[in-house]
Amino acid sequence: MQELISVSESRKCLLLAELLRTDGFVSGQQLCGRFGISRTAVWKMISQLAEEGYEVESVPRKGYRLVACPDVIRPELVGAYLLNRYEGRMEEGRAGSFLRYYDVTGSTNNDAKRLAEEGAPSGTLVAADCQQAGKGRRGRTWSNPAGTNIAMSLLLRPDIQPVHASMLTLVMGMAAARACKEAAPSLQIMIKWPNDIVCEGKKLSGILTEMSSEVDCINYVVVGIGINANLESFPDEISSTASSLKLLTGKNICRAELTASVMYWFEQYYGVFLKTQDLSGLMDEYNSLLAGKNDRVRVLDPNGEFTGISEGINRRGELLVKTEDGTVSEIYAGEVSVRGIYGYT
Amino acid sequence: MQELISVSESRKCLLLAELLRTDGFVSGQQLCGRFGISRTAVWKMISQLAEEGYEVESVPRKGYRLVACPDVIRPELVGAYLLNRYEGRMEEGRAGSFLRYYDVTGSTNNDAKRLAEEGAPSGTLVAADCQQAGKGRRGRTWSNPAGTNIAMSLLLRPDIQPVHASMLTLVMGMAAARACKEAAPSLQIMIKWPNDIVCEGKKLSGILTEMSSEVDCINYVVVGIGINANLESFPDEISSTASSLKLLTGKNICRAELTASVMYWFEQYYGVFLKTQDLSGLMDEYNSLLAGKNDRVRVLDPNGEFTGISEGINRRGELLVKTEDGTVSEIYAGEVSVRGIYGYT
Numbered sequence: 001m002q003e004l005i006s007v008s009e010s011r012k013c014l015l016l017a018e019l020l021r022t023d024g025f026v027s028g029q030q031l032c033g034r035f036g037i038s039r040t041a042v043w044k045m046i047s048q049l050a051e052e053g054y055e056v057e058s059v060p061r062k063g064y065r066l067v068a069c070p071d072v073i074r075p076e077l078v079g080a081y082l083l084n085r086y087e088g089r090m091e092e093g094r095a096g097s098f099l100r101y102y103d104v105t106g107s108t109n110n111d112a113k114r115l116a117e118e119g120a121p122s123g124t125l126v127a128a129d130c131q132q133a134g135k136g137r138r139g140r141t142w143s144n145p146a147g148t149n150i151a152m153s154l155l156l157r158p159d160i161q162p163v164h165a166s167m168l169t170l171v172m173g174m175a176a177a178r179a180c181k182e183a184a185p186s187l188q189i190m191i192k193w194p195n196d197i198v199c200e201g202k203k204l205s206g207i208l209t210e211m212s213s214e215v216d217c218i219n220y221v222v223v224g225i226g227i228n229a230n231l232e233s234f235p236d237e238i239s240s241t242a243s244s245l246k247l248l249t250g251k252n253i254c255r256a257e258l259t260a261s262v263m264y265w266f267e268q269y270y271g272v273f274l275k276t277q278d279l280s281g282l283m284d285e286y287n288s289l290l291a292g293k294n295d296r297v298r299v300l301d302p303n304g305e306f307t308g309i310s311e312g313i314n315r316r317g318e319l320l321v322k323t324e325d326g327t328v329s330e331i332y333a334g335e336v337s338v339r340g341i342y343g344y345t
Numbered sequence: 346m347q348e349l350i351s352v353s354e355s356r357k358c359l360l361l362a363e364l365l366r367t368d369g370f371v372s373g374q375q376l377c378g379r380f381g382i383s384r385t386a387v388w389k390m391i392s393q394l395a396e397e398g399y400e401v402e403s404v405p406r407k408g409y410r411l412v413a414c415p416d417v418i419r420p421e422l423v424g425a426y427l428l429n430r431y432e433g434r435m436e437e438g439r440a441g442s443f444l445r446y447y448d449v450t451g452s453t454n455n456d457a458k459r460l461a462e463e464g465a466p467s468g469t470l471v472a473a474d475c476q477q478a479g480k481g482r483r484g485r486t487w488s489n490p491a492g493t494n495i496a497m498s499l500l501l502r503p504d505i506q507p508v509h510a511s512m513l514t515l516v517m518g519m520a521a522a523r524a525c526k527e528a529a530p531s532l533q534i535m536i537k538w539p540n541d542i543v544c545e546g547k548k549l550s551g552i553l554t555e556m557s558s559e560v561d562c563i564n565y566v567v568v569g570i571g572i573n574a575n576l577e578s579f580p581d582e583i584s585s586t587a588s589s590l591k592l593l594t595g596k597n598i599c600r601a602e603l604t605a606s607v608m609y610w611f612e613q614y615y616g617v618f619l620k621t622q623d624l625s626g627l628m629d630e631y632n633s634l635l636a637g638k639n640d641r642v643r644v645l646d647p648n649g650e651f652t653g654i655s656e657g658i659n660r661r662g663e664l665l666v667k668t669e670d671g672t673v674s675e676i677y678a679g680e681v682s683v684r685g686i687y688g689y690t
Contacts (some may be wrong), residue, residue, distance in 0.1 A: 151358050163508050210558065211559075215514055215539070
């Protein structure tokens with residue numbers, strides 16, 4: 001079993017959380033008391049943070065002040081932001097309560113699946129700075145160069161029927177949209193059904209949900225999500241259909257904060273989902289975020305294309321599309337094109 | 346990637362198939378011609394089989410005759426029986442066309458899942474003589490001592506919706522029932538919905554289907570099946586609910602032949618299933634094998650127990666149960682008790 005960091009037990013997370021949430025100085029004494037360790041031990045922890053790229057000002061008789069964080073999605077910083085979202089106490093089992101980080105990996109979904117097979121608990125989040133063979137839906141690729149984007153996969157072990165697991169993709173879509181809105185309030189961020197996050201017709205985020213199940217119970221679900229955070233240039237073939245938060249806002253995004261925010265919002269929406277094991281408590285908010293709602297969409301059905309008006313999702317996450325003759329189709333899988341509205345396929 | 350044996354390319358399988366299907370002697374010359382090898386090479390292969398426990402009579406100018414096979418489920422013998430079922434030609438991709446064998450393993454389902462992650466092809470069958478930590482449904486165990494039973498797991502990569510994969514359990518149930526009937530024609534072998542094979546109210550076989558999937562496509566399915574073949578004593582706590590083909594017939598079962606037979610029948614039924622991606626072409630035969638059809642059954646529904654008359658499955662594999670007031674419930678998961686008819690829970 002590979003080692004996981006428990007956010008609620010990691011002193012480094014707790015220390016960084018304390019430094020992050022204090023505008024001014026945190027006294028050394030305060031930190032000693034908080035962690036039950038000596039001043040020297042506190043000083044050592046601070047020194048270690050400095051070595052790792054955190055800029056910490058240290059003033060005698062005042063204490064320590066965090067001046068700047070490196071743009072990393074390492075567990076101590078993601079965990080610190082998460083702790084602050086939960087007012088300093090993060091229960092194990094919540095989304096992101098256990099963390100595993102890679103500088104470079106093939107696919108965080110594969111990492112999370114391996115951890116799941118080894119028995120990692122529900123709520124484990126795998127994040128990577130650089131993902132070299134990231135997986136998109138249906139075998140497409142989704143890769144990240146180092147130091148720019150977010151690639152992460154959340155492991156869940158929900159006690160729900162396997163047939164309901166597909167809805168978790170939509171729950172994560174909502175969390176990603178909500179978190180991106182927080183990070184870039186000026187942008188009009190929407191969801192392209194079922195789970196792409198889009199802005200100005202360009203894709204910011206994609207989600208790939210994988211599941212291991214028996215016939216009537218789930219072994220585990222891995223919800224992988226990639227977010228174009230600070231990437232500034234895209235390959236030609238996708239530059240017209242993809243963008244990043246940085247390109248759209250002109251500002252650098254703090255990836256650790258955004259990662260924690262996605263986990264926080266996921267946990268909120270997931271709690272609502274689990275109550276009814278469907279989206280009845282979430283569909284109104286989802287539909288308010290849905291790109292192309294009440295517009296004409298083209299449904300690429302394997303049995304034949306058709307067009308109709310998108311009426312939003314139902315409680316099972318199916319897209320309702322009303323055709324000319326007034327019948328409403330419930331679209332489960334497949335892809336809905338909103339070409340003509342947003343310019344992407 | 347662990348090595349797999351391709352039945353269609355294995356000389357050992359082809360040689361054993363030739364010996365098995367010939368009542369009398371097979372001439373050395375005939376074998377030389379068949380495999381394009383020298384008489385010495387044929388002799389070497391025969392010697393190797395002898396070392397592995399096969400009793401081969403060798404008579405000058407007549408050739409070789411297979412007198413007896415060891416009771417093993419090793420790939421050369423399973424493959425030989427399979428080749429003979431397909432008249433000597435086994436296309437790759439068919440159930441059992443690639444074989445992997447373990448003397449002892451934890452769980453063949455886990456082995457098959459690992460092979461699947463490594464890229465093993467659809468149709469790969471993992472078999473083990475002794476399974477020490479076999480998995481039953483919902484985390485129960487299903488273990489086999491050495492030299493007695495069958496533990497095997499078939500890897501499939503069907504291009505169907507994940508929601509339809511549960512039906513593969515029923516397809517395998519039919520194959521197991523059909524193969525057990527062939528092996529023991531005197532027994533009244535039936536299926537307890539959804540997939541246990543039973544005889545005289547005792548369980549002979551159980552199936553555990555696991556799946557790795559995305560929202561709208563399947564990565565792979567592993568259908569694991571255990572068959573009580575030659576086990577002669579059961580632990581006290583299950584001796585009233587489980588039995589073996591040997592206990593019921595008094596005869597030794599050839600495990601390799603039964604294994605090949607399950608694969609053969611699975612392939613036949615699977616072909617019918619894939620045409621419509623449901624059980625519409627199979628449900629009549631399934632229902633003719635169904636224990637307790639038209640009898641009163643008790644449905645242990647999480648929302649409350651109820652009783653009704655079992656009317657057999659529909660094309661989705663759901664059990665139809667008609668209650669007093671005439672309504673018909675479609676039972677998807679959960680367990681149907683036929684207590685009072687067969688004496689097991």
